Amino acid sequence: MAKQVNQLERTTNMKERTLAIIKPDAVADKNTGRIITIIEESGLSILAIKKLRLTAEQARQFYAVHKERAFFAELVTYMTSGPIYVLALESDNAIKRWRALMGATNPAEAAEGSIRKLYGKSLSYNASHGSDAPETAKVEVAFFFKESDFIR
Numbered sequence: 001m002a003k004q005v006n007q008l009e010r011t012t013n014m015k016e017r018t019l020a021i022i023k024p025d026a027v028a029d030k031n032t033g034r035i036i037t038i039i040e041e042s043g044l045s046i047l048a049i050k051k052l053r054l055t056a057e058q059a060r061q062f063y064a065v066h067k068e069r070a071f072f073a074e075l076v077t078y079m080t081s082g083p084i085y086v087l088a089l090e091s092d093n094a095i096k097r098w099r100a101l102m103g104a105t106n107p108a109e110a111a112e113g114s115i116r117k118l119y120g121k122s123l124s125y126n127a128s129h130g131s132d133a134p135e136t137a138k139v140e141v142a143f144f145f146k147e148s149d150f151i152r
């Protein structure tokens with residue numbers, strides 16, 4: 001029994017969470033359902049999902065790490081231009097798994113069949129976002145969700 005509990009703990013501990021965003025261009029193009037299908041078929045589980053429109057203040061805060069970059073103003077304008085979906089995803093290696101499904105940041109460089117290749121239009125209008133590391137994932141998931149939002 002103790003062995004089984006330990007095994008269960010190890011399995012549970014392997015789970016990782018990440019934040020996914022379906023960006024305004026993908027929502028406007030009605031690609032939300034297709035992207036959710038890709039997520040579901042990949043084995044990532046959706047712990048929580050929410051549709052919202054970011055305020056400029058929220059977008060500036062969420063992307064604060066990029067505030068010195070030349071593209072920051074454009075990024076904030078774009079991210080507030082229409083509704084988005086935010087999703088808390090969970091699986092083993094969720095961060096890597098979701099980033100692989102999205103493909104490279106620039107759709108022109110993204111792998112065939114990846115979300116950004118299929119639905120992105122440019123470096124700015126790139127259909128989706130994903131956390132890039134465990135620490136960022138924690139902050140980004142907590143930006144939109146609280147623990148009680150998660151349903152398994």
Ligand code: CMP
Pocket residue numbers: 066071075105123124125126128129130
């Ligand atoms: P995302 O994964 O949401 O993280 C930051 C976003 O900035 C990125 O996707 C791109 O959509 C956007 N962006 C715009 N220009 C650049 C750039 N030159 N380099 C990186 N990201 C950029």
